[in-house]
Amino acid sequence: MKSCPECFSEYEDSVERCPEDSATLKNIEKDPLVGSRLADRYEVLGVVGRGGMGVVYKVRHEMMDRFMAVKMLHSHLVSEPEAVKRFHREAKTVSQVKHHHIITLYDFGMSSQRQPYLVMDFLEGTSLKNVIKEEGMVPFERADHIYQQVIDGLATAHQMNLVHRDLKPENIMLSKNANDPDWVTLVDFGLSKLREPKQEDAYQITKVGDVCGSPPYMSPEQCLSSTVVDPRSDIYSLAVCVYETLTGRLPFNAKSAIEMLDAHLYATPIPFNQALPELKVCSEVTHVLNKALQKDPEARHQTVQEFGEELHDALSRDALKLRTFKHRIEVANFKDLVSEAEALHKATLENEAMKAVTAQVAKAAADLDGVQFMRNKENSSEQRTSKANKILSDSGWMSRFQRKGEDESESVATGEHPLLDTCPYCHAAVQPEIKFCIKCNHQLTGPVGQYSPTRANKSDGQGKGFSSKAKVATTSKSNSLSIIQKVLTVVLVVLIGYGGWTAMNNDELRTTISKLVANVEKK
Numbered sequence: 001m002k003s004c005p006e007c008f009s010e011y012e013d014s015v016e017r018c019p020e021d022s023a024t025l026k027n028i029e030k031d032p033l034v035g036s037r038l039a040d041r042y043e044v045l046g047v048v049g050r051g052g053m054g055v056v057y058k059v060r061h062e063m064m065d066r067f068m069a070v071k072m073l074h075s076h077l078v079s080e081p082e083a084v085k086r087f088h089r090e091a092k093t094v095s096q097v098k099h100h101h102i103i104t105l106y107d108f109g110m111s112s113q114r115q116p117y118l119v120m121d122f123l124e125g126t127s128l129k130n131v132i133k134e135e136g137m138v139p140f141e142r143a144d145h146i147y148q149q150v151i152d153g154l155a156t157a158h159q160m161n162l163v164h165r166d167l168k169p170e171n172i173m174l175s176k177n178a179n180d181p182d183w184v185t186l187v188d189f190g191l192s193k194l195r196e197p198k199q200e201d202a203y204q205i206t207k208v209g210d211v212c213g214s215p216p217y218m219s220p221e222q223c224l225s226s227t228v229v230d231p232r233s234d235i236y237s238l239a240v241c242v243y244e245t246l247t248g249r250l251p252f253n254a255k256s257a258i259e260m261l262d263a264h265l266y267a268t269p270i271p272f273n274q275a276l277p278e279l280k281v282c283s284e285v286t287h288v289l290n291k292a293l294q295k296d297p298e299a300r301h302q303t304v305q306e307f308g309e310e311l312h313d314a315l316s317r318d319a320l321k322l323r324t325f326k327h328r329i330e331v332a333n334f335k336d337l338v339s340e341a342e343a344l345h346k347a348t349l350e351n352e353a354m355k356a357v358t359a360q361v362a363k364a365a366a367d368l369d370g371v372q373f374m375r376n377k378e379n380s381s382e383q384r385t386s387k388a389n390k391i392l393s394d395s396g397w398m399s400r401f402q403r404k405g406e407d408e409s410e411s412v413a414t415g416e417h418p419l420l421d422t423c424p425y426c427h428a429a430v431q432p433e434i435k436f437c438i439k440c441n442h443q444l445t446g447p448v449g450q451y452s453p454t455r456a457n458k459s460d461g462q463g464k465g466f467s468s469k470a471k472v473a474t475t476s477k478s479n480s481l482s483i484i485q486k487v488l489t490v491v492l493v494v495l496i497g498y499g500g501w502t503a504m505n506n507d508e509l510r511t512t513i514s515k516l517v518a519n520v521e522k523k
Contacts, residue, residue, distance in 0.1 A: 001028045003050055021257075033057065033072075039109055042070060042119070051188065053077070053087065058122060068106065072117040087116050090189045093162055094118075101153030103173075103187045123185055125175030128245065132169060137276075138245045140319035142182065144312055146174070147242060149184035151308035154238070157186075158231040158304055164189060165229060167237040168217045169244065215257040215264075216250055217241065220295050223261045232297040235307050239292035242311065246285070247275040251293065269293050278329075281321045284314035361510055364517040366500075 002011050002025035004018035017024055033044050034057070042059040045067075049056045054073045061068055077083035094105040107119035128146065131138065138146070150172060157164060164171075166188055177183035213222045219236035221227040243251045251269035254260040272286040273279050288310045294300050301307040422428065426440040503509045 002026060003028045031055070033111075037062075038070065038111060038117070039107075042068070044070070053083065054117075059119075067122045069120045069122040070117050071120065072111065073115050075113060075115055078113075078115055084116060087118075091116075091118055094120075094189050097157055097160055097162060099153050099156040101149050101184050101186060102157065103185055103189075120187075121185070123173045123175050123187075125173055125183075127170050128172040128174060128241075129169035131174065132245060132248060137248045140246065140315045140322065143242070143245050144315040144319075146172070146182055146184055146245070147238070148308060148312060149182075150186065150238065151304050151311075153184070153186050154234060155304050155308075158234070162189075163229060163231055164234050164237075165222070166213055166217075167234055167241060168214050169241055170214075172241070213237075215260040216252075218261065218264055219297075220264050221297065223264050230297070231304060232300050232302065235292055235301055235304055236297075238304070238307065239289050243269075243272060243275075243289055243293075247272070247279065249275060251275075251289075265295070278322070278326065281325045282318040284318045285311075288314045361514045361517070362504065364513065 002013060002015060004011070004021065004023050004025055011018070011025060013027075015025060028050075031047055034046055036044050038044055038059065041062050043062055045058045045060060047055060048058050048069060054071050054077075057070045057072065059068050059070045060066070073083065073087045091105060091108045094103060095108075098104075103123075104121050105118060106121075108116070109119075110116055154164065154167075164186070171186060171188045173185045173187055174182050175185065217237045217240045219229065219233040221229050221233055240251060243249075251272075252260060252263035252267055253270070254263050269290070272289050273282050288307070291310075292300055292307055301310065423440065428440065503513070
């Protein structure tokens with residue numbers, strides 16, 4: 001185990017610095033007193049905690065079979081008269097004050113090592129400081145219940161002219177008593193002082209120049225050390241405790257003990273309603289704490305009872321305002337969540353509708369691309385046919401294969417059977433002079449021994465006007481043109497496909513197509 005030399009908190013061996021004050025931790029050797037007997041009647045069971053003045057042990061009274069707490073002065077302070085004097089003072093003052101919210105003292109003695117010790121109640125509970133660390137901000141109602149008990153016990157001490165001088169959450173112990181889980185007991189009166197009659201420095205227990213107390217909770221007069229303190233110093237310290245209990249932080253920002261002492265003397269505390277955003281409605285508590293934290297004791301509450309009454313009323317009123325404010329925040333947050341959920345649901349529906357429209361547009365665009373593709377294919381075929389006809393007509397290519405001295409038209413006209421007027425394949429007009437369809441490029445002269453498809457009941461498969469050489473050339477040309485058509489068709493399909501893919505990826509074009517489709521559907 002390790003201990004902090006500043007706050008005396010204990011930590012595991014793995015921790016190097018104190019989280020509270022950043023002081024370097026020191027190793028704690030095993031306490032030799034644990035397991036021994038004290039004063040022949042107290043069995044020392046273990047260490048409960050360590051403080052600036054001494055160590056607190058858990059012991060068992062062997063004759064009474066009762067657990068008790070023993071506070072023993074540190075061995076290194078035995079040689080300091082002032083420390084021994086303070087220890088005796090605590091025994092004297094606490095033994096004279098009888099109150100159910102103040103620790104009860106049962107015995108006082110000296111160990112075999114000449115270390116003075118006190119025997120007190122053993123409290124099965126925790127300190128208010130631990131509650132703040134573990135739970136954070138304490139609710140107003142619970143804080144009011146705790147501090148009314150503190151004020152009750154402190155008022156009794158003040159009536160007996162006793163000033164605690166070291167009020168802080170660590171010295172406010174909470175334990176379970178009957179049905180009350182937050183039963184308060186004030187402890188550690190080591191810095192307290194009873195006022196003695198006919199003594200000028202009534203409450204002064206230190207020589208000039210000494211500063212005693214816990215810096216975060218010390219009053220300005222304690223920081224000056226040369227100023228005599230009175231019960232109003234406890235009111236200042238109590239106000240700091242209330243501030244920390246309700247907010248989880250101190251009213252002053254300081255990085256060291258020296259800075260904290262300077263803040264108590266000269267700095268303005270952070271207003272309570274500015275410590276946290278949700279506390280901005282707590283004007284009543286802010287007023288009470290501002291008054292209690294005044295630098296001049298004359299400007300504070302003059303008695304702890306006066307402070308307690310104003311604090312109780314302020315906490316009651318501000319607790320209601322705080323609940324109302326938090327409820328409004330929760331309602332506003334709930335409405336925001338509902339609005340966000342509705343907006344998300346609406347966006348989801350719109351997204352689904354957009355997907356459906358996009359699918360319809362894509363389908364319509366695909367259909368339109370298909371129609372356009374077929375139209376382009378037909379137009380391309382017609383253009384190629386017309387171009388071929390024009391080339392044949394202009395070049396007079398077929399006339400070179402015609403037999404001289406023969407008139408095909410006369411031969412056809414005088415034939416036994418009339419010629420067919422249309423092509424049986426594509427129903428285009430047939431030119432009997434060349435005996436093949438110029439549109440679909442089919443050879444119309446039938447095989448040998450069969451009638452020609454262009455002539456009714458013609459037994460001769462060879463038509464007049466063509467030589468064998470012309471027939472071979474015509475057949476070769478027909479096959480060549482068929483291959484060209486296929487190549488052109490493939491190229492055209494690729495181009496149309498690429499154009500369709502480009503169109504599908506063009507948002508502007510898709511929008512235009514959608515409008516065209518909509519117009520077509522309307523018509």
